[in-house]
Amino acid sequence: MTISDRVQAVRERLAAAGERCGRSPADVVLIAATKTRSPEEVSAVLESGVTELGENYVQELVTKRAAIDRLGQFSVSWHVIGHLQRNKVKYVVPGMALIHSVDNLPLAQEIEKRAAQADLRQPVLLEVNIAGEDSKTGIEPAQVAELAEAVMALGHVDLQGLMCMPPYSDSPEDSRPHFRALAALAERLVRGGLPREAMRHLSMGMSGDYEVAVEEGATLVRLGTVLFGPRT
Numbered sequence: 001m002t003i004s005d006r007v008q009a010v011r012e013r014l015a016a017a018g019e020r021c022g023r024s025p026a027d028v029v030l031i032a033a034t035k036t037r038s039p040e041e042v043s044a045v046l047e048s049g050v051t052e053l054g055e056n057y058v059q060e061l062v063t064k065r066a067a068i069d070r071l072g073q074f075s076v077s078w079h080v081i082g083h084l085q086r087n088k089v090k091y092v093v094p095g096m097a098l099i100h101s102v103d104n105l106p107l108a109q110e111i112e113k114r115a116a117q118a119d120l121r122q123p124v125l126l127e128v129n130i131a132g133e134d135s136k137t138g139i140e141p142a143q144v145a146e147l148a149e150a151v152m153a154l155g156h157v158d159l160q161g162l163m164c165m166p167p168y169s170d171s172p173e174d175s176r177p178h179f180r181a182l183a184a185l186a187e188r189l190v191r192g193g194l195p196r197e198a199m200r201h202l203s204m205g206m207s208g209d210y211e212v213a214v215e216e217g218a219t220l221v222r223l224g225t226v227l228f229g230p231r232t
């Protein structure tokens with residue numbers, strides 16, 4: 001299967017998952033997760049009509065973005081989807097459509113500083129350690145309300161929702177309670193007074209569980225393996 005075939009197949013599955021729960025294909029944005037992929041693979045995915053790219057590693061993002069820009073062929077929106085260190089913020093602000101992985105206030109404050117210098121509002125999501133795993137990055141669910149409130153007070157940071165990565169499992173259904181918990185958390189924050197726009201996105205769902213994520217309300221899915229094939 002070519003990358004183009006894979007993108008097509010994923011789009012069909014996304015549309016079908018959306019249809020099962022009354023959502024239109026336009027409600028769910030496909031982000032290609034590009035970690036470890038070559039510029040040729042990334043170009044192939046862009047040629048197939050994907051416009052959003054997500055990177056985990058800042059250095060890789062900077063190199064890849066320069067390579068794609070040099071082609072002068074694609075208009076790409078970039079997303080930081082991996083853990084972001086404070087000292088790397090300067091490489092990605094300005095320049096990102098969305099940073100998915102804000103999980104502490106000092107990081108948000110650094111984004112604020114760089115965004116203010118660039119005279120923009122940087123869209124961000126809060127990454128939630130939804131299953132409370134020791135090994136995971138992300139803020140604990142019980143602390144999200146406080147961080148959300150602090151981020152809302154930053155004039156150059158634009159809070160747009162939540163992101164999570166459930167524990168790895170071979171069974172997509174194992175992710176469902178975690179996705180449902182993230183959606184419920186967003187709903188609780190809105191009921192608690194947070195503007196709905198600040199919770200308009202749920203970034204959840206990877207290759208193994210993206211259809212379940214769409215059924216549970218994902219607005220952004222981050223896909224690597226199903227688009228590019230297995231990582232080597």
Ligand SMILES: *Cc1c(COP(=O)(O)O)cnc(C)c1O
Nearest residue numbers: 033056081206207222223224225
């Ligand atoms: C690698 C990665 C993905 C995509 O993973 P696949 O299982 O290959 O689809 C999504 N989100 C994050 C944060 C990742 O690191």
